[in-house]
Amino acid sequence: MTETKIEPFRPADLSRVGVGLNRPECVLAAPDGSLYTGDWTLGIAQVDPDGRTHSAVESDLVGDGFRPNGIAMTVDGDFLFANMGRAGGVWRVGRRGTARPVATELDGQPIPRTNFVLVDGDRTWITISSRGRKHEHFTADEDTGQILLVRDGVVSVAADGLNWTNELRLSPDGQHLFVNETFACRTTRYDVAADGSLTNPVQIRYPGDTYPDGMAFDGEGFLWVVCVISNRIIRVAPDLTWTVLFEDTDDRELAAVAALHASKSLTWDQISGSRGSRLANLSSIAFGGEDLETIYLGGLGMNDIQVLPSPVAGFPMEHWR
Structure with a gap:
């Protein structure tokens, strides 16, 4: 496969969509041009192609122990959301009706606040940044992060001892799982077996001022990683070398x-x-738009979604296929 050479972006290249969002931490783009994001006012916010912003669901997802963080869309149009509220776990909600649990217990114990959720066929992947979340400081020493796997309704620990575990993705060929360990300043790649077991971790290390959070694959098999604080966009090649494409700090x-x-x-x-x-x-x-050649960016301190034109198409996520 040929590699598209990409010139670095500048802040002036950005445009915006959506208004009045509250902490759009995780952005999903849908084939019809709609955008969705976890939102601590609207629950799950929807930005229509014409820019109108409203709640995507009728259920109240910002009270009663709920604070949606990472979100995923099922093939039938429901949402899964990683819950950073006190109820913890991962929940499922349709456009109408109340939220119902997907993964709230592990070995008989409550699952704490979760960060991210990814739909992968009959598997669902979940990240827990820190099982305690009682820490005053964000350090590279925190090692209670986990990756959970849900399959046939059974929740298991796929990986343990991670640092502030954030977003994850499966490679386009399905052979690897990548996860960001934010305050260890690294992305970790695992081999994935058919049963979902993870082995052979390989770490991609960044400088000490680079804190990876979200990620998405493009159609050429390159992983795009975005970073809190530094507002960097990094493109990681299949050989795990990487290039900074954007910074706003x-x-x-x-x-x-x-x-x-x-x-x-x-x-x-x-x-x-x-x-x-x-x-x-x-x-x-997130890659979206009719040709998957538009980049959508969300952030913890933002009230809109920022937009960049992409010279390479994104790899379609599960809800596109």
């Missing part, structure tokens, strides 16, 4: 955050205050 502010992280004293207040010229804590990337 204040250099002095980023250096200060990196120093706090290195000294194990980085707090959420310091992270949440991070701002670029157009982006704030970039956390999600």
